Amino acid sequence: MAQAKRRLSRAEAVRQRAGAQFIGRRAQLALFVENLGKDPDPDAGPDPADFLFHVRGVGGVGKSTLLAQWREAAHRAGALTALVDDTDVHGVETTLTALARQLAEQAGPLREFDKAVEQYRRALQASAERVPEQSPGAEAASLPARLVTQAAFGAASVLPGAGVVAAIASPETVAQGADRLVAGVRQRRRGGDGDESALSRAFVAELGRICERDRARRPWIVLFLDTWEVTGRYLDGWLRETIDDAFGALPLEVVFVLAGRDELAEREWAPWRPVLVDVPLEVFTEQEARDLLAARGVIDPGVVDAVLRMSMRLPLLVALLAHADPGAVDVVADVGADVVDQAVVRFLQWIAEPERRETVVAAALPLQLNQDLFACAVPDAEPATWEWLLGQPFVAGHGDFRQYHAVVRTSMLRRRRTQSPRLWTAAHSRLAEYHAAARTSAEQHLQVSRRTADPRWRRHLLNETYHRLCADPLAGLPAALEHTARTAGEAPDALAVWAEMLHQAAQDSADADLTRWADLIKSAAAGEQPVLETLGVLTAPVLPARVRAWALTHRGYQNFIEDRDDDALADLDLAVATAAGLSQTLAYRGRVHSWHARYEQALADLGAALALDPGNAWALARRGETHQLAGRAEEAMLDFTAALALDPDDAWALGSRGQAHRQAGRPDEAITDLTAALALDPEYAWARVQRGEAYRQTGRLEEAVADLSAVLAVDPEDIWALGSRGQAHRQAGRPDEAVTDLTAALTLNPEYAWAFAERGEAHRQTGRLEEAVADF
Template sequence: MSGAEPQGRTRGALVRQRMRAQFVGRSAQLSLFAENLAKDATSEVDPAEFLFHVRGVGGVGKSTLLRQWQEAARRAGAVTAVLDENDVHGVHQALVDLARQLAQQAADPLKEFDRAVEQYRREQEAAADPALREGREPSVPSRVAAQTALGAASLIPGAGVVTAMVNPDTAAAGLDRLRAGARARARRTREGDATGLSRAFVSELVRLCRKHTWVVLFFDTWEQTGRYLDEWLRNLLQDGFGPLPVNVMVVLAGRDELAEREWAPWRALVVDVPLEGFTPGEARVLLAARGVTEPGVVEAVLHLSMGLPLLVDLLALARPADAKDVHAGGDVVDVAVERFVQWIGDPQQREAVLACALAPQLNEDVFAAAAPQQARGLWGWLCGQPFVSGRGDFKQYHAVVRASMVRQQRTHSPQRWTTAHLRLADAHAAWRATAERGLPPAKRWSDPRWRRHHLDEIYHRLCAHPAAQLPAALAQAVHAAGHDTATLRQWTDVLGQAAHDTTDPALSSWADRLQSATTDDDPALASLDALLAHGRLDTAARAWAHTYRGRHLYYADRDDEAVAELDRALAIDPRNASALAHRGEAHRQAGRLDQAVADLTAALDLDHDDAAWALGSRGDAHRQAGRIDRAIADFDAALELNPAYAWALGSRGAAHQQAGRLDQAIADYTAALALRPAYAWALASRGEAHQRAGDCEQAIADYTAALALRPAYAWALASRGEAHRQAGRYDEAVADLTAALELNPTYAWADRRRDIALRQAGH
């Protein structure tokens, strides 16, 4: 199956009918029945019905079915990728993982996407630099924010074995009807900083679809992954990130129905596929295949399992000898899991199964730390069990099975529970310490390996001693909130898992509170507010909470509130270098230059983690105060520490320009742009330097390039208008200056220049 020629309508109708037969058959829940479901058909089907959402309760077979579809897709030559709740805590993270899988399977590097990831990383670093806050670069007279123009897209969320995909021509007809009404309702995702990544990802999918007939994206446990991707997916449907070919398919699988309010516009295109339990006949077939045929045993299994495929399979694997071995009593799932464990004949295997249930994620190292010494060779056996799944390096128990095993161990053997969790916590602490070697403290939260071990360590310590460890966990939640939203969500998910597994009331209350905060329009600020208002934070954690909150308010252009918050942080801990540095930056932006220099100098004296940034910020305070030599000395020192610091290069260029050294200014702006090609301010500033040097054509070229990156850049528009005026193109000058005034009606300089251009044009 190679090439990208669309299939004809007749063939498309035939495979559509086969697809529907395979999707809606309950026997497709397990591979035992999958081969019996594809039916020949000749009737036409409505081309609009090509979006599928698989749903059902835990244990009904959703993940199993998705694995079967993925295997069938690959056999048919499709390129596939799959995500579950362990992979997704934000759009950026999800896209990177999807792209990695697609590139690996297609043996085709996604170079455009890789470049977008690198650009995203630079933008994130820039966003973490207060000196680069949008609209606050040196010499910019206004705070106009850049507008993001969203393109057109058409993603098909649905599901299907690749050989049963819809005809691209007929599918397009269904989408066109929907788009007409959807564009007016489109709204930007909260993860707006991932727009560039999304566009690049869509572009790569288009390229892959030219080489492969189908690309299939699978999203399991949508009740979890949808928390972060539901809005993003609907943006794709609403023409958000560029047009997709219709041979990109998406499979969603989760417990719940799609939210009616958000998904109402798409109901006509969604084929809901509710999975139900086995019929008695289907269950008997599976039991017979497992060697369970004694009528009394079969009836007992049917009664206890309620037809859930997972429980039927577990009870069958237990090999019960007679009906009394399958008696019910108490929670059905607990009984089924208990019977399965009880009938594992090898005691080492039984111990390994129970011990490893305590770890939310498993790899061979975690297995070795969790399992008894005599069971260390059973990793391969464990991975082959029906309740163990996962991709790549990590495996996990089915949530239903794990919850039951965790519950039993916590209630039946509390001391063993505590000892086992502490052993796993100590193992992750050792792995975390290894990851820290050579990793500066300021970079730890950005390192996935360090962060994973830190999260798992805290989870296990909370399970062992919830009350004693809760204050430390909340203190770390402060730092997670100060890092980024995806990390904060990971942290709150860990608290939620620990709360669920321990049933500790205080831990549950905090998990609910923080998970609710992450749904706020501003998750970090809402979480920090909750931690400060209700938390049991120690002195250091409270100081950091005020510091992160002040920094966040500063980014939101709430400068006075930011300074007040940073004052609170420093009242608690006067030696908090980060609070000093950010308060200094806030003073600099507010024009309180001497206070800025004092705070930034104090932060540098305390060995601020990012000395290059503090030096650059202090240098710009000196520049604004007219102390050019001291400014350039600070910029030079910052660049010695970090030669790739584009903002410091650009700011040094502004200092040279201020001193009239235009050639040096242009050289610095050019160097900054080599590091950060999308640096709109540096382009516009270089244009201004060219203009002052008398080269209006080169100035106009730079202004135009800056405006391509930031269409609503009033300063660049006004400056280009002035360059046109100086070049004698008065109509172009009036047009640009008028556009700048529409963006910023109080822009007095542009108003005066437009008056001059109008007079010169004879108006």
């Protein structure tokens, strides 16, 4: 916060010069370069550098061009730069990954951030596997009673250690009793939360390291965030938190440059106005337009006047018309309402070669362009045409992909769809097949459960779906809606991007039915509960059975995660009745039954799911858990091992098998599995507690205390970790520390019976017999 306050103390001179009124582009460039020449430390002088620029204006006014000029100026000034736009940004994680990749190319690997991304993705993959978490002794305490009853009737193998009689007689075994087991089961979840704040902290820390290491050589890092009208949906709150030092002290050498159509919301951004340089872009002045035309050799007065009227001095269209080297054209007497279409038509007319005119229109069809996609869209193009296309004024981008300016692309798509329907359908079908083949290729290297977390696989599926919708909206809509339901349930962070794609396909195809569904989904995805609202839309009776079944499946599991178990079971039952043959529906229903100790029903559902899809590692691991809870230790071990053979990187399955080893009296094997799980996900708190227990069982008490203390450093109210550490302290001969931990656990849950017994034993060891009797 100190850094943020120092930023807010900076002078407003630059902001006043830039934001009071429109200034020419040369002045804007000079302003930016001047800023990079200043000392970033506000204590160094009366007019320190500003760190937040906002370039704004209508589409086609030249925002991206100005950013490109500023970026080049920053490079010349010795700064590190990175730029993202709506092709990179699908959330905070994708944004930071793209920025970090570009910075790493200039400053070397950002290893700590790379580690944080890997941990985040693993945690995100496990988020759908999360179960409702309750403390021991909470109202929904029927499960402990059921476990104890099962133990009494021969299922005592669910209790670590000996049977019920031994548990009653021995404080050591009481320490592993039913209350405690249930506390562990309730906490069996990945320690990670897919928490983007950890990524942000790692990213800001890397910025700090770069600035500290390269301060003398590279005094600035400039991060450009383009198309803010789209990217701001994901990044607006994140950016404000970042500059407020919510993720650590942001170096004063970091400059952010935003570019978007609209002004920033006053309510949210008011605190930052003193250091926000507002750069509004207007259309060209007449002189600026004439200067550009003259620079391109367009000097004939009639031609210049025609271009000025046709373009309305919008920089994109001035550049578009000037770039074609029009020579002598008739003066346009009446500019129609659709200025862009007329400018595009005139631009195409000025391209002398018919093949290149065709190329420009055909290459507009892909959402993004690289040379492979260009070859697919324009299979007969000459080899040199790709480089020629990249030189056109409406083609921009960076990194692996290029794209048409949205204004020009929309016009060209409309032209192709209306004038050449056959070519429109053929090209979109060809592009869909290209992405389908690429997606299939990616699947060969991905577990089914990990596909939705893979950016490349997701990109190909999204593009494939877009092109199938454009080629034939009626035929493509059922599969598109099914993918939407699955995206909402399996990759909720991608839902907004998917909704945008449907909206784009509806706009580009001009199909009324697709437009209606795209509008419904876009509205739902922007709601307060985007996942549930979107899935609700997709349960409409008019939709195909598979679409409704997938929507019900994921809504059911979402309800289960959010403790609406009756609603969950109703949705899953209806999904099974709606469309047979969905393995994941049965697996989810089995998980709900298992949670409510209906083990035979759970095993029946999970077995049916595996009969449909033997490679469903998730179902195998959950069946292993069900066997474990039902007291079938060997069957549990077989299922966990089979699940790990399919997906060796499943930290949850490794942790569960580790627990099974520990309960079966194999603590060394338990430590091996739990250590492997923690290597995959160092923030997996439940696995660390389990390993602490395994260390305790083998007498490695200091290692046990270290593990349990690490968990409590993150979550001081982890009751199970408090109890376990208290027991380890007692066994290590530190009864007073044990009493402290166990008392803290009982303060959090006064009905934690095992903790009373363990604290009583600690009191007995110190001779406090009255306290011991009271606890017992």
